[in-house]
Amino acid sequence: MPADLAVIGLGPYGLPLAQAAVAAGIPTIGYRTGPEAGALSPAEQRRMLSGGFRPATNAAELGRVRTAVICAPTPRGADGGPDLAQVEAAGRTLSAHLRPHTTVILESPVHPGTTEGFLRPLLEEGSGLRAGRDFHLAYSPSRVDPGNRDFTPANTPKVIGGLTPACTESAAAFYGRLTDKVVRARGPREAETVQLLETNYRHVNIALVNEMAILCHDLGVDLWDVVRCAETKPFGFEAFRPGPGVGGHTLPQDLTSHGGRGLRMVELAQQVNNRMPGYVVQRAATLLNEHGKSARGARVLLLGVTYKPDLADLQGAPAREIALRLMELGASVSYHDPHVPAWSVIDRPVPRADSLYEAAADADLTILLQQHRTYDLQGLSVKAQLLLDTRGATPTGAAHRL
Secondary structure: OOOOEEEEOOOOOHHHHHHHHHHOOOOEEEEOOOOOOOOOOHHHHHHHHHOOEEEOOOHHHHHHOOEEEEOOOOOEOOOOOEOOHHHHHHHHHHHOOOOOOOEEEEOOOOOOOHHHHHHHHHHHHHHOOOEOOOEEEEEOOOOOOOOOOOOOOOOOOEEEEEOOHHHHHHHHHHHOOOOOOEEEOOOHHHHHHHHHHHHHHHHHHHHHHHHHHHHHHHHOOOHHHHHHHHOOOOOOOOOOOOOOOOOOOOOOOOHHHHOOOOOHHHHHHHHHHHOHHHHHHHHHHHHHHHOOOOOOOOEEEEEOOOOOOOOOOOOOOOHHHHHHHHHHOOOEEEEEOOOOOOOEEOOEEOOEOOOHHHHHHHOOEEEEOOOOOOOOHHHHHHHOOOEEEOOOOOOOOOOEEO
16 A cells, blocks of 8 residues: 655654554655654554554655655754754655655754745755645644653644645645644744744743742742642643753754844753752752761662653653762762663663662662652652652652652
8 A cells, every 4th residue: 555644754753643643544654864763662563564654765655655744853953953964864865756746744843944944945956846836845843742641643733834825734634634623823934933932831831840949948848839739720820840850852942043032031941950950969969968978989779760751761861960970979870760671871881770679778869850650659768768759759758859
């Protein structure tokens, strides 16, 4: 059966899209833009293959689909902005095989203006076709929330901004097969800026509550109780909770690296969030000192080293910097994570604890960095000699909270 859709980039944005398309009965091929690969269980892989998904190694197959969606990763570049190297590679590869009437959609996180000013020239130059006349071009921000069982592609609205009204409608027709609601933006720049706003909203609010955590600790106030009470307000408030840092694949974006006006609040939020791993280590050293122990030579167990609970994804997880800083203080660091069988920090393997309770009882300090569902936090708080909870997950009074 010929494929209807090509997903270019099989990382954190492309794989969920491919899964959703297969679930909707759309014959789909997946084309890698680099070494990226999302984490799929063997059962999920079998389900996708049986549902009509095919990995493609021949780029010529990209010219035989009606819709091509570029989902290439855009990690932070040297200038602090998104690195478009894989988007460029995807665009050049697709352009060599692009046929008239194809709908091309970009989903990668990018600065406003990238679809028109960067991707469009690549596609037109390589194909000899004209965007908006010979093929459709649009942008749609990825709204993937890994591990979220309440919001799936089917019930999460998709925002679409096309180069022309016809481009928007063509992209809307495609996404209408995947989701219950399609939201039309005025154009690709507006759709790209939606992604900018949504990403920065998360980072700014996490920064606010992280700074509140530090303030409340200094004041002797229980922040977790403050948040619990505040979230009962039915309007004008959305609860965010502090943590040891901010991970994930979507980075906060400040337009200064793109020649635009800087977003001062975003810059400040990055500063606040970037200092959280150091603050956790500072609190850890203080706790050890208060209990008559030095960080040098202390046995420290890190629980949960992924960036999100119940996932194996390590992208941007603050655990790496926390482990490194503890090692620099002379601590002996080990970890436990049911989703991570092996872990290294600057090419230095970190010992993995097999028995959680035994390791917690043996450690001078246990630091909960990620609240995986499998952790019995009540039992853990009893077994651990000293427990620092950065997620507010343990029962009140059972641990030292961030």
